[in-house]
Amino acid sequence: MIRGLLRFTLGRESEMLKVDNLESGYRPMQVLWGLNLEVKKGSITSLLGPNGAGKSTTLKTVFGSVLPWNGKILYEGMDITELPTHSKVEKGIVLVPEGRHLFPNMTVKENLIMGAYSEEAAKRQVESFELVYSLFPVLKERTKQRASSLSGGEQQMVAIGRALMVRPKIMMLDEPSQGLAPRLVIQVFEAIERMRGEIGLSVLFVEQNVETSLDISDYVYIMHEGSIKAEGTPKEIRALTDIREAYLGV
Amino acid sequence: DALAQAPDKIIIGGPISFSGKLAKEGEQGLRGTQAAVKWINEVYGGVKIGGKKVPIEYKYYDDESKRELTTSYIERAITVDKVHAVMSPYSSPLVLAGAPVAEKYGVVYINHGGASDRIHEQGFKYAVQCYVPGSRYHVGALDMFKKLDPKLKRLAFVYEDDEFARSVARGAKAHAEKLGYTIVFDRFYPKGATDLTPILSDLSATKPDIILGGGHFSDTQLLGKQIADLGIDVKAINLVVGPALPAYGETLGKLAEGIMGPAHWERGAKFSPDVAKKTGMKWIGPTQEEYRKLFKDVSKGVEPDYHGASAASGVFALVLSIEDANSIQSDKVRYALGKLKFMSVYGIWDVDDDTGLQIGHSSIDLQWQGGKKVIVWPEEAATAKPCYPRPTIKDIIAGKTCK
Amino acid sequence: MISVGKSVNSQQSIVNIKKYFPLLPVYGIYLLLFLIGIIYPEMWSVVTLLAFYCALGQAFNIFLGMTGYVDFGYVAFLGLGAYGMALGIDVSHQTGLNIGIIFIGIILGLLMATLLSLVVGAVALRLRGAYFAIATIGVNEGFRYLIEGAKLWGGSEGLIYFRQLNEAMGREKTNVIVTFWADVFVLVIAAISAFITLYYMRSKIGYALTALREDEDAAKVMGINVTKYKILAFITSASMAGMLGATSWGLKYTHVFPADVFEIHYTVEGIVIILLGGAGTLLGPAAGGLLYGLSKYWLGAMFPGIQLLIFAPIILIIIVAFPEGIVGTMKKKIKGTVLERYIA
Amino acid sequence: MALLKLENVTKRFGGLVAVDKMSLEIKEGEFIGIVGPNGSGKTTLYNVISGVYFPENGSIIFEGSDITKLPPYRRAHLGIGRTFQIPRPFSSATVRENVAVGAMFGRLSVNVEESLETADYYIGLVGLKAHRDKISGALTPTEKKLIEIARALAMKPKLLLLDEVMAGMHPESIEKMIRLLKEVSEEEKIAIVSMVEHIMRAVIGFAKRVIVMYRGAKLVDAPAQEALNDPRVIEVYLGKGIRDA
Amino acid sequence: MLLQQLSGNLTQGLILGAIYGMATMGLNLIFGVMKIVNVGHGAFIMLGTFVSFAIFTYLGLTPIVAIPLAFIVGFALGSLFFYFIIGKLTNAPELNSLLATFAIGMLIEEVTKFIFGSEWRGFTWDVGRVTLPFTVLPITKIYAFIISILVVIALYLWLRMTRSGTALRAVVEDKEGARVCGINVDRMYALSFSIGIGLTVMSGVILTFFISVGLNPYMGGAYTLRAFVIAVLGGLGSPLGAFFGGVIFGLVENGSYTLLSLIPGIEPFSLTRFVTFFILLIILLVRPTGLLGVK
Ligand SMILES: Nc1ncnc2c1ncn2[C@@H]1O[C@H](COP(=O)(O)OP(=O)(O)OP(=O)(O)O)[C@@H](O)[C@H]1O
Ligand SMILES: Nc1ncnc2c1ncn2[C@@H]1O[C@H](COP(=O)(O)OP(=O)(O)OP(=O)(O)O)[C@@H](O)[C@H]1O
Ligand SMILES: [Mg+2]
Ligand SMILES: [Mg+2]
Numbered sequence A: 001m002i003r004g005l006l007r008f009t010l011g012r013e014s015e016m017l018k019v020d021n022l023e024s025g026y027r028p029m030q031v032l033w034g035l036n037l038e039v040k041k042g043s044i045t046s047l048l049g050p051n052g053a054g055k056s057t058t059l060k061t062v063f064g065s066v067l068p069w070n071g072k073i074l075y076e077g078m079d080i081t082e083l084p085t086h087s088k089v090e091k092g093i094v095l096v097p098e099g100r101h102l103f104p105n106m107t108v109k110e111n112l113i114m115g116a117y118s119e120e121a122a123k124r125q126v127e128s129f130e131l132v133y134s135l136f137p138v139l140k141e142r143t144k145q146r147a148s149s150l151s152g153g154e155q156q157m158v159a160i161g162r163a164l165m166v167r168p169k170i171m172m173l174d175e176p177s178q179g180l181a182p183r184l185v186i187q188v189f190e191a192i193e194r195m196r197g198e199i200g201l202s203v204l205f206v207e208q209n210v211e212t213s214l215d216i217s218d219y220v221y222i223m224h225e226g227s228i229k230a231e232g233t234p235k236e237i238r239a240l241t242d243i244r245e246a247y248l249g250v
Numbered sequence B: 001d002a003l004a005q006a007p008d009k010i011i012i013g014g015p016i017s018f019s020g021k022l023a024k025e026g027e028q029g030l031r032g033t034q035a036a037v038k039w040i041n042e043v044y045g046g047v048k049i050g051g052k053k054v055p056i057e058y059k060y061y062d063d064e065s066k067r068e069l070t071t072s073y074i075e076r077a078i079t080v081d082k083v084h085a086v087m088s089p090y091s092s093p094l095v096l097a098g099a100p101v102a103e104k105y106g107v108v109y110i111n112h113g114g115a116s117d118r119i120h121e122q123g124f125k126y127a128v129q130c131y132v133p134g135s136r137y138h139v140g141a142l143d144m145f146k147k148l149d150p151k152l153k154r155l156a157f158v159y160e161d162d163e164f165a166r167s168v169a170r171g172a173k174a175h176a177e178k179l180g181y182t183i184v185f186d187r188f189y190p191k192g193a194t195d196l197t198p199i200l201s202d203l204s205a206t207k208p209d210i211i212l213g214g215g216h217f218s219d220t221q222l223l224g225k226q227i228a229d230l231g232i233d234v235k236a237i238n239l240v241v242g243p244a245l246p247a248y249g250e251t252l253g254k255l256a257e258g259i260m261g262p263a264h265w266e267r268g269a270k271f272s273p274d275v276a277k278k279t280g281m282k283w284i285g286p287t288q289e290e291y292r293k294l295f296k297d298v299s300k301g302v303e304p305d306y307h308g309a310s311a312a313s314g315v316f317a318l319v320l321s322i323e324d325a326n327s328i329q330s331d332k333v334r335y336a337l338g339k340l341k342f343m344s345v346y347g348i349w350d351v352d353d354d355t356g357l358q359i360g361h362s363s364i365d366l367q368w369q370g371g372k373k374v375i376v377w378p379e380e381a382a383t384a385k386p387c388y389p390r391p392t393i394k395d396i397i398a399g400k401t402c403k
Numbered sequence C: 001m002i003s004v005g006k007s008v009n010s011q012q013s014i015v016n017i018k019k020y021f022p023l024l025p026v027y028g029i030y031l032l033l034f035l036i037g038i039i040y041p042e043m044w045s046v047v048t049l050l051a052f053y054c055a056l057g058q059a060f061n062i063f064l065g066m067t068g069y070v071d072f073g074y075v076a077f078l079g080l081g082a083y084g085m086a087l088g089i090d091v092s093h094q095t096g097l098n099i100g101i102i103f104i105g106i107i108l109g110l111l112m113a114t115l116l117s118l119v120v121g122a123v124a125l126r127l128r129g130a131y132f133a134i135a136t137i138g139v140n141e142g143f144r145y146l147i148e149g150a151k152l153w154g155g156s157e158g159l160i161y162f163r164q165l166n167e168a169m170g171r172e173k174t175n176v177i178v179t180f181w182a183d184v185f186v187l188v189i190a191a192i193s194a195f196i197t198l199y200y201m202r203s204k205i206g207y208a209l210t211a212l213r214e215d216e217d218a219a220k221v222m223g224i225n226v227t228k229y230k231i232l233a234f235i236t237s238a239s240m241a242g243m244l245g246a247t248s249w250g251l252k253y254t255h256v257f258p259a260d261v262f263e264i265h266y267t268v269e270g271i272v273i274i275l276l277g278g279a280g281t282l283l284g285p286a287a288g289g290l291l292y293g294l295s296k297y298w299l300g301a302m303f304p305g306i307q308l309l310i311f312a313p314i315i316l317i318i319i320v321a322f323p324e325g326i327v328g329t330m331k332k333k334i335k336g337t338v339l340e341r342y343i344a
Numbered sequence D: 001m002a003l004l005k006l007e008n009v010t011k012r013f014g015g016l017v018a019v020d021k022m023s024l025e026i027k028e029g030e031f032i033g034i035v036g037p038n039g040s041g042k043t044t045l046y047n048v049i050s051g052v053y054f055p056e057n058g059s060i061i062f063e064g065s066d067i068t069k070l071p072p073y074r075r076a077h078l079g080i081g082r083t084f085q086i087p088r089p090f091s092s093a094t095v096r097e098n099v100a101v102g103a104m105f106g107r108l109s110v111n112v113e114e115s116l117e118t119a120d121y122y123i124g125l126v127g128l129k130a131h132r133d134k135i136s137g138a139l140t141p142t143e144k145k146l147i148e149i150a151r152a153l154a155m156k157p158k159l160l161l162l163d164e165v166m167a168g169m170h171p172e173s174i175e176k177m178i179r180l181l182k183e184v185s186e187e188e189k190i191a192i193v194s195m196v197e198h199i200m201r202a203v204i205g206f207a208k209r210v211i212v213m214y215r216g217a218k219l220v221d222a223p224a225q226e227a228l229n230d231p232r233v234i235e236v237y238l239g240k241g242i243r244d245a
Numbered sequence E: 001m002l003l004q005q006l007s008g009n010l011t012q013g014l015i016l017g018a019i020y021g022m023a024t025m026g027l028n029l030i031f032g033v034m035k036i037v038n039v040g041h042g043a044f045i046m047l048g049t050f051v052s053f054a055i056f057t058y059l060g061l062t063p064i065v066a067i068p069l070a071f072i073v074g075f076a077l078g079s080l081f082f083y084f085i086i087g088k089l090t091n092a093p094e095l096n097s098l099l100a101t102f103a104i105g106m107l108i109e110e111v112t113k114f115i116f117g118s119e120w121r122g123f124t125w126d127v128g129r130v131t132l133p134f135t136v137l138p139i140t141k142i143y144a145f146i147i148s149i150l151v152v153i154a155l156y157l158w159l160r161m162t163r164s165g166t167a168l169r170a171v172v173e174d175k176e177g178a179r180v181c182g183i184n185v186d187r188m189y190a191l192s193f194s195i196g197i198g199l200t201v202m203s204g205v206i207l208t209f210f211i212s213v214g215l216n217p218y219m220g221g222a223y224t225l226r227a228f229v230i231a232v233l234g235g236l237g238s239p240l241g242a243f244f245g246g247v248i249f250g251l252v253e254n255g256s257y258t259l260l261s262l263i264p265g266i267e268p269f270s271l272t273r274f275v276t277f278f279i280l281l282i283i284l285l286v287r288p289t290g291l292l293g294v295k
Helices: A002-014 A055-063 A085-091 A108-115 A119-123 A125-135 A137-141 A152-165 A182-199 A210-216 A234-239 A241-248 B023-044 B067-079 B092-105 B117-121 B139-148 B163-179 B197-205 B217-229 B246-256 B273-279 B288-299 B306-325 B330-339 B393-397 C002-018 C023-039 C041-067 C075-092 C100-124 C129-149 C152-157 C162-169 C171-202 C204-214 C216-221 C226-253 C265-277 C284-302 C307-321 C325-333 C338-342 D042-050 D072-078 D095-105 D112-126 D141-154 D171-188 D200-206 D224-229 D231-238 E002-034 E041-057 E063-084 E094-116 E139-161 E163-173 E175-180 E185-210 E220-234 E239-260 E268-286
Strands: A015-026 A029-040 A044-048 A068-075 A093-096 A170-174 A202-206 A219-224 A227-232 B010-016 B047-049 B052-054 B056-062 B085-087 B108-111 B127-129 B154-161 B182-190 B210-214 B236-240 B259-263 B341-344 B347-350 B364-369 B372-377 D004-013 D016-026 D031-035 D057-062 D080-082 D159-163 D192-196 D209-214 D217-223 E129-131 E136-138 E213-215
Touching (some): A015 A202, A029 A068, A029 A202, A029 A227, A044 A182, A044 A210, A055 A170, A055 A202, A085 A093, A085 E175, A085 E185, A093 A152, A093 E175, A108 A125, A108 A152, A125 A137, A137 A152, A152 A170, A152 E175, A182 A210, A182 D231, A219 A241, A227 A234, A227 A241, B010 B306, B023 B056, B023 B288, B023 B306, B056 B067, B056 C284, B067 C041, B067 C226, B067 C284, B085 B092, B092 B108, B092 B117, B092 B127, B117 B163, B127 B330, B139 B163, B139 B210, B139 B372, B154 B197, B163 B210, B182 C129, B182 E268, B197 B217, B197 E268, B210 B217, B246 B364, B246 B372, B246 B393, B288 B306, B306 B341, C023 C041, C041 C171, C041 C226, C041 C284, C075 C129, C075 C152, C075 C162, C075 C226, C100 C171, C100 E268, C129 E220, C162 C171, C171 C226, C171 C284, C204 C216, C204 D095, C216 C226, C216 D072, C265 C284, D004 D042, D016 D042, D016 D217, D031 D042, D042 D072, D042 D080, D042 D159, D095 D112, D112 D141, D141 D159, D141 D171, D171 D200, D192 D200, D200 D224, D209 D224, D209 D231, D217 D224, D224 D231, E002 E136, E002 E139, E002 E185, E002 E220, E002 E239, E041 E063, E041 E185, E063 E185, E094 E220, E129 E139, E139 E185, E163 E185, E175 E185, E220 E239, E220 E268, E239 E268
Parallel strands (some): A044 A202, A170 A202, B010 B056, B108 B127, B154 B182, B154 B210, B210 B236, D031 D192, D031 D209, D080 D159
Antiparallel strands (some): A015 A029, A015 A068, A219 A227, B047 B052, B259 B364, B341 B347, D004 D016, D209 D217, E129 E136
8 A cells, every 4th residue: 555655656756667458469369468567777687477478578578679569668658669679779778688698709709899889878888897897707718719619507697797897777687597507597696686776777577486586576476468467566376276286386 | 278367467486585685686586576577567567468468476485585584485486376387586595495395286387596507407397497507607717818818827716615616616627628718727716715815825826816715795896995904916717606796896895807707687787678679689688777667666765786787687588478478377488588589678588498598698707897897898888998917916906096 | 879980080081181272262263364365466565574572582492482581592503494405405415305305305404493492492591581681682692603714604605595496496496496486495494382381381381381480409409300391491481483584584595694694683583482471371472473473564564664663562562552562461361261262 | 228328439520529438328218318507418419319410439339239330321211210409400491301311211211101191290299280381491590490309200219319399389289299209209119209499498398318528528417406406416507506597 | 834824813813712712701791690691692792893884984983982882782781681580580491592592693683774774885994914933913903912811800899809899709609698788689680780791792893803794683693603612611600611611712712723624635824723623622621611611
């Protein structure tokens, strides 16, 4: 109740991203059926749900690599539904896609430089490098190595690092822990927490690793068959045993 | 009964290349045919057959320089348009491709675009040729050089590697040997070559007096240009096809100076009703100037060259033979074509009775002098004296001309 | 119990016949073409053109459509087929075999094309994508210039043999064979190619080809002898091309010049036909051949000189509107309807 | 007799030794988990066993015969089936056709009709029935992994190599998948299943024996619990004890 | 004597090769970024030769002026075709773009024919020649050589040093990755297509410095074929590879003539073609992705 009230009154200022009644898919198949969610400034929000629920599609639609059919996407109160991806990046929205999509024949450093492609980001390139290297010290040792020869975990770090070079205000990550050795999973989640903590980044991520996700998230959405079925703080979600079992299997 | 058979009009037609690599020559052929048809209908008053005069109608298609379309359109001309005679396409391969179709239907096939001797060695019954066969293209030039400078010995051959140019080369070689020349260089370059530097450097090393060669238009352009680029100075250059066409001088500018080439016909050729009368031959068609005007009328300003004149001669031959046979029946017309000998703007036209090979026509040799084409051989047809030896490249570039 | 077994059996055989239903529209088209040509002699000129384009597409499709490999040097097989016919006639016209020499020519064309495909296949099929495509251009061009440069088979002067045909079979027969039967053979080759295409599609071969078209390495791991199937499709397609060259060029034109029969434009035309119709489909090459041939023929007859100016935008509109070719796009539309059974 | 035996197998990429003098013996009826840090050579090992790459050194023995130099399709005929870490379905083909290809050219090499039936069976088994006639390229990565599993199973392999098929899968599906694999292997006499995975609960739930790879070599080869509690494994791979991971 | 011939032919071949290479870079750029095999490549070269021709013949200006003009014309045409056709095909099967470029090439040829007619055109631009001990070089050829090299360097620097060039390389490596970096991928496609066509049309102008005759709406075919072979020789998608491929091609085409002419009974010029294609095959067998091609 109080929470709802707070949201109502403070919503405008603290709201980073708001997705309103979003529909999209891969013609002719519709995947998202009126999805609503929001991400608060400086929060870690996670989107959980079974396979095929449409989680990746949600991120891709928000980012713009899948075009929305209906509904609205608001970013800092501004309607960005129709914006092309590169304009979204310029505005500070970035996606770390499933499968990383690094530039395989470029070195680590070149990959990172590409992240600072937009003019705004290019100006702050030096600063950004420091940030990335402080978050992922391993990468500093690999600057000259070609991305394709890195291990999976290192690649994931480059992908996140590259996204950071954009100087985003909100970062969306699609299953950042997928395919990573347990040791690296821990590192990646730690990195996410630090990004929020140290630079106040808002994060929206999709995961299968439910426990860890609940551990680090401020707010959680549970999605199934193209729409949100439940939401709440991790504590609330943990309490909703039936929902958890139905959609998360834990 | 010829009267009953006489049609309302004579229909001729067939494919011609309007697009594709033979488009330029094709268009000439088309316009030549149209000019001739126009003259027959408007000046001559139609073809006399069965006591009346009937007009000619010409149907044509664009074969895109492709065999598939050539044969299809010949068949279409015969079966749909019911032509009384087929006008061939341009180029020996296309003429060859179409010949069997005309044979199948037993329709006269006016070959105004294929110079190969071999077309008429195949036993096609209905094909008659308008061009001088390839093997005789360079005969005149060699005679001319012999006369101009009997001491000359060193000949270089540089021809395009295709059926037509090879037959030219073969004929030239045979004749050169008869005249006592030494062939110091004898090479071919592939069709479509875009740089002839290697073969020309090789040629230049053999220090020839005369260069004979060519094949089609673009390669002769290239020869003219690159002979100059490499500074190869010889006494005379005579190339088949290119130099005979007006565009040659336009494109090469000064560099065309002194280059010669054989042609089946040239503007200003000395064939006229008077000449015909003198030699006792039948004359038909417009005079040189009338022809040029007609041609430019139908082509909207394009200058005629020999491809067109050849086609026109084909139309005239057909008209005369229909009149001689007083019938449009193919066998009779073909027989009359064999017997026919006449003169027109194109010159003498006479084919071998059986094979249809052109035997009456002879080529002339042209030379670019002072930016203009003049006829230099044979002497009776000449409009100017041959410019011999050709000025050096250096002089030519400095602006020296043959005049 | 027994009756159940029986019904299952008879159903099985029905299923098997049904497998070949998609041949009906294709053969329908070819039969119709033939009949139109016979009944209306003035249409024969269109039929011959369409037959060639359909056959070219149908034969090429066995390789290009089914494997996804683009053989830019495909025309070499037609060219060699034409040479096969030329040499066959040249060698055997005095044997008194009469029309038998035609079959010698066809077989020789088939053999020569197949032999070349074996050699090229063994070497070039190791390459992938555009590299394969362009290596085959190399083979085609190399072959042409070898013939010209080394003066093989008459070199650039080629072979002309209408006379020899006349000597062997007499005038009348020659005329009919060259201008009628040559085209009928072409239709037959189109039909054979269509049958092979469907046979391949409906057998393991088709599955193997689809798999290797999509992902060669994955196909290997699934147990598919990728090289074997690739070469199989390559050789089949090439041998069809050999016969096509032997009849539609060798027999029909009664002459062979290297510069004409190794003209790469024919490969491009083949690709265009297949893509217009729908690559890898059975009906596609026939549809593409009809569309391509008819446009060429009518436009060329009606607008001589500017027909290509009209034709080019037509092609562009078709590919934007039917990205998977006419039949490919149609197949998607009719999915789930009765028509589905007849279109492949 | 061991089903599969690797002796001193080495695979290099330029200067990098991806698999380093690996020796390994797998007996029939085993469920094996292969784990190791990213880039430790697990996928490469699979590639060498299935014949995608040929090793520079060493030999691979399958059911007593040397298959080191056999091309991949011959190995598939002998009964080695696999999935790919990044799914590689034949994208323009339907799910059904994809799985049928496995049956058609796999160990038993059956005709088209039969393989389509086999395909239907395995499609049902992995839970892709609803997608049977869809073009496989249009499915999610996870669904593509299911196609891979069905396709590999349809090959009726004796040795099944699974490469991170559970990654990205919903925890509940993981449980189901493990149960399914165990059942199928029992029913179909798939002698052993080897699984590369980073999800520990999948590994623990599945494998009796765990091989830990590190820098191309075998670090530990022991029963599951033992291997995963090995301090070296915690150091290089798990980071903390398994329970926390 | 033989040596002199050989060095003469190799010098000529080097220059020709540089132009071939230059004329292939556009093709390679487009292939590298979009995996489009531009079958209409030669038509655009032809267009360039006509720009040069028109500038010289109708306006009486030096063809050097035609170089930037041709680039602009090509760039504009490239953008136009991209906007209306090629851009709409980026998600369609790969071969569709082949069909599209075929039709575009046809369109260009036919429009040129419509405007200029099917006449064989040409012009003679003579600014003197340099006589070397073993061959003669017209100065226009030397221009062509130098300009080709400059263009190659410019393209290389653009790809390596500039923002848009780097972005283009990123698109080549991973489209989706480029997108998340904020690169406007569609614009990069349009840019690479337009620049590719621009370079190609421009190369037509430079070609006329070497060979200024034989210009015809249908002259492009020979160059398309050659460009394909050169592109593969150097490695598809590598514009620099295209340049080296071109140089090798030119050297072999011209150089082998001298050696082949020693063999009696054959036609050496035709066989030079055979030799170049044969060498292509050998190189592909040893390096299946060409000299500088990756994977
Ligand atoms: N490129 C595509 N084309 C067509 N359909 C697609 C495509 N990608 C995904 N789909 C479909 O969209 C639906 C949702 O997919 P999505 O990838 O968003 O799910 P997800 O929640 O991310 O699943 P997972 O946990 O497996 O990653 C699925 O049914 C899938 O089949
Ligand atoms: N084709 C290749 N070319 C060059 N290097 C390769 C190739 N394939 C793999 N490698 C390298 O070999 C090493 C082992 O890779 P491999 O894929 O086998 O690791 P993995 O254990 O499967 O890792 P992950 O858990 O991330 O999948 C890595 O460093 C990788 O970069
Ligand atoms: Mg997902
Ligand atoms: Mg791996």
